[in-house]
Amino acid sequence: MHEKERKYDATYALDSAAGVRKLLRDHHALAARQYLGDYDATVILEDLRAAIGRARLTRRQRQAVYYVYVRDMTQERAAVRMDLSDKSAVSLLLARAESDIAAVYEAWAWQGEGYAIHYEEIEGDDAE
Numbered sequence: 001m002h003e004k005e006r007k008y009d010a011t012y013a014l015d016s017a018a019g020v021r022k023l024l025r026d027h028h029a030l031a032a033r034q035y036l037g038d039y040d041a042t043v044i045l046e047d048l049r050a051a052i053g054r055a056r057l058t059r060r061q062r063q064a065v066y067y068v069y070v071r072d073m074t075q076e077r078a079a080v081r082m083d084l085s086d087k088s089a090v091s092l093l094l095a096r097a098e099s100d101i102a103a104v105y106e107a108w109a110w111q112g113e114g115y116a117i118h119y120e121e122i123e124g125d126d127a128e
Contacts, residue, residue, distance in 0.1 A: 014105035
């Protein structure tokens, strides 16, 4: 495993909604890094796209993720764009989407398909 991969795995605890939220917030930075030749950033973004697809988000959840994290809108502006009453509705949609995406990453870790859940497990794998 490359040093950068360990850094990314340590930064994003993808088995939690908070870790997924952090990854989504860094979407633009990771996209910029992939265009600078950062292969690991490219893999992370592709895995994120796959996880979002497998999470079976509702149309409204996908819209909230798109407007807030991809289009970089505030939750207030996203609520207006989505014709919702206020930002709390967007916040609830995002929380559920982040939780559903985290569940996909957790399933991948248990199945050996994707990210390890904790950084310490990665270090243990290198020692063997």
